[in-house]
Amino acid sequence: MSQYVVQRLTERFPDQILETHAFRGDDTVVLKRDKLLEVLRFLKEDAGLNFDLPVDLTVVDWWRKKEPRFEVVYHLYSLGKGHRIRLKVPVDEDDAVVPSSRAVWAGFDWYEREAWDLYGIRFEGHPNHTRILLWEGFEGHPLRKDYPITKRQPLTALLDGKQE
Amino acid sequence: MLEIVLITLAKIVGIILVFVMVVATLMTWADRKQSALIQDRVGPNRANLGPIRAAGLIHILADALKTLFKEDFAPRAANQGLFRIAPFLAFVPALLAFAVIPVGDTWCVGGQVSVDPNTLVETCVSGETRDYFRISALNVGLLYVFAIVSLGVYGSSIGGWASNNKFSLIGGVRVSAQMLSYEVTMGLTLLGLLMVYQSIDLNDMVREQGELLFGFIPKWGIVIQPLACVLFFTAAVAETKRPPFDIPEAESELAAGYFVEYSAMKFALFTLSEYVASVLVAMLVTTLFLGGWQIPYLYSDGFHNPFTGELAWSLPYTLVKILQVGAFCAKAIFLCWLQLALRWTLPRFRYDQLMRLGWKVMLPLSLANLVVTAIVILWLN
Amino acid sequence: MSEIFIETVRDDGTPDDLGSVPMSLQMGPSHPAMHGTIKMRLRLDGEIVQKADVEVGYLHRGFEKSCENSTWTQVFPYTDRLNYVSPLCNNVGYAMAVEKLIGIDVPERCKYVRMIMSETSRVGDHLTCVGASLMELGAFTAFLYAIEAREEIWRLTEEVTGARLTHTYVRVGGLKDDLPPDFEAKYRKVEKKIRSLVDDILLLVDRNRIFLDRMKDTGVMTRERAIDWGFTGPCARASGVAYDVRKSHPYLLYDRTDFDVPVGTTGDNYDRYLVRMEELKQSLRIIDQCFKQMKPGPVNVDDPRIVMPDRDEVYGSIEGTIQHFKIIMEGIQVPPGEVYSYTEGGNGELGFYLVSVGEGKPYKCRVRPPCWNFMQAVHEMLEGYQIADIVPTFGSVNMIGGECDR
């Protein structure tokens, strides 16, 4: 992680950054959603930052702990510069939409589908916005904290443990 | 008349049932044991009849019995008639081809055998020449073999199509392409042999191979047509659809290929027909290239010294014939083993590689072989 | 690629003048080459794959949800079953993430042992991958040799960890146990066996034309595309991305060992095979150096809030009992915060993103699975090639269901 990245980002998009902090050496930038794509593109294309490797995209659900409820978390890495950054975008439960970064990094394609599948965050502009780990017809988003762990939705009729 | 019928029946039983089927079933066992040997394993050995385990041989019996009593299933969407007939179309031609293969030489009944001192070829002076060791003494034997073997493609491709399954359809298409491509090479490699031996009677071809080249090298097909031998063997193995040429059933891509929907005995017929085809390949290559029933320097009166041509070790006529049949079996079994060893050593071809090998490598080579043979024969004459 | 086939179907799938239409074929999930957990919808033009649509999720086992309901220590068994071919790498990766979150450093010997165990695990991983892809190519014998070598590794790790496959050997702040006293001698024997078996495999395939033709120029992934798709690990290195977490961001004590990072040029199946075979040897090299540098010492941090007390202490002293009880029942108390910790797993950068709210359980335990990136890009490596090429391509990216679907 690199302080330089945070500095550069604050210089370039001062109004987009809600907060920056570092914990155990991980630099985090909390961003507004409005110009997210622009920021991401800048991160990838700027010669000094050059975040070419999409590492991870996930969501944290702060149900009844924090408002807004969701945080979309991006981890990026630059192969050339060797630095990392974590971006967080808070979104509200009622308006759980984030612009899709699929066009910036192809590698976030399935990560976004997974985030939709498991957390119910919509990614606007994603070319194939469908469930990926679970099946079409599954109700709810299981990694939300309010989804009970054992609530099952079987696809086949169960035998109730009875043998033929 | 009755006698002829009985003798023919006895030959069918002897050659097909005793030799071919036994070797083919033994091959299923050898396949498992051989792979085990290569792969540091033990292989099947638990099935037993009382205390007899016979190194896993009993497993064949278990397999056969189980398959007989397995549910015989035909998918509803399949073309019922063709689906049922396909396994037989695959199996029967493979068996028919054995009719003309000479397992041993003709037998002189009730007469004197005289041996020509120069060529050492035996002739039956009085009495009758009988073909005890081949089912049919067809004088166009080689053509017959090709006619029958090329029918084998129907069983597999019809089976692949009639199952109404996409995997089996791909398998069926691959079968047709593969078998047709390699038949061309097979045919062309043999033309050279025909030119050399001037005969398409298989027994005549074997007899020719008993002659000596430069006085001491047996004139086996492999000696005078080495390239043709390699090409023919490769093409013939490809015809059997056994690994590494098993793209029609390519387990990792097509699950079971063209017989994916077949169960029980129909499935067993398909697999068995492959093993039978392997035996056929072994017997054909033995007949055409490895001197058939010939044992070097052994003629109907015994072993001859190759340099002087004198009789070195006299043997009784019957014993010679038995030795010759034994030699044939040994050669054939060796080739069966060779095919198994190939199977466990090489990875599978890809479809286009197989086609490339067939059309771009083997076909030109076999043509070249043909031309060179023709020139050499012309030059020698 | 094929030179024989002529395109007979237009790109949009309508028939051309010959009236042929593409065939759609569903491969998997229960298909020999699909590892039981992948479904592919293919559009075929004869033997050529025009379009491949990959569907995953058949082995989704709710890793994250389960972890959120377990204590920090109870997560270890779940991590074993992520990439179940190299479980110790996952163990180490997760332990390091929690340690980073707590802010502790483990003793030196522990680091060496972790390195040794991860590298043996990696050897097993690569052997399995190479072996399995060889089997799928039809070279069954080479596969069995690879598995035989892996079996030796498993027996060795079993002596250390008590389990053949799902070890759960690493703990937060240390290890379950130190290595057994005669470990090095046993390892030497195993190493010898592995080397000879690897030579046997090479003998079977290295100069085999069928193998080379099937592996070369199939499943090509260029450097640019690989980076864009987020490739890491052997697959990325085969495409020419010289990124190895062990080298670029040395963790544990990898900076004290000397090893090479093999890099491919074309990114085809053969490069992936070569990279794995070379990494296997490099791993053995690392283990060698670890044995040389290792000194006796403690393997656990000296912190009773994190490390479980000895058996004797648990049954013999009241402090021990309480300490044991607290760790078991409440879990290790981890300060609130979030970290992303990354290690080199069998398949690439294995990242753990942990969020703690100061409880004994993780609030969020996210794993960044390297396979996920391969699987989303694998259609690019299949389209335009043949059906038969699916097999080696799919084998060489080494998709592990447990890791991909979690």
Added chain:
Amino acid sequence: MGLDTTSMGGSFVGTKLTEAINWARKYSLFQYPFVTACCGMEFMATACSHYDISRFGAEIPRFSPRQADLLFVVGTVSHKLAPVLKKVYEQMCDPKWVVSFGACASSGGFYDNYCTVQGIDTIIPVDVYIPGCPPRPEAVLDALMLLQEKIQNAQLDRRSVG
């Protein structure tokens, strides 16, 4: 085959035939490996040189369910995969047996959450369960022998003779 074994009930021939068929079946188990997860690694190990399941005549994998006798369900089965498993089972030809390999297949293992099936016996009938996560190869071989015993002692009915 249409063998009417009910009519020959306890007769000597009937009993001997039953015995013979069962004997054949137990030594010729073509398996369909329904491999999904971690247990697959141990399944491989069982099939390979050190443990060598082929000794029992059960080494031949048939990836076509029509040709298989024994369904090895190896690893976790999720609800998404359950219909596939059921279909494969239904496609198999009689007689058929199912071995549930490992804790996950037998009971869901320690994955007790929204997406995992709590044991495949909620979907298809199971003959032998193998405990372990994953089971050691020795346990697998033991299970195979148990299954062989079960097959040997089975009664034939019209359905299982095919």
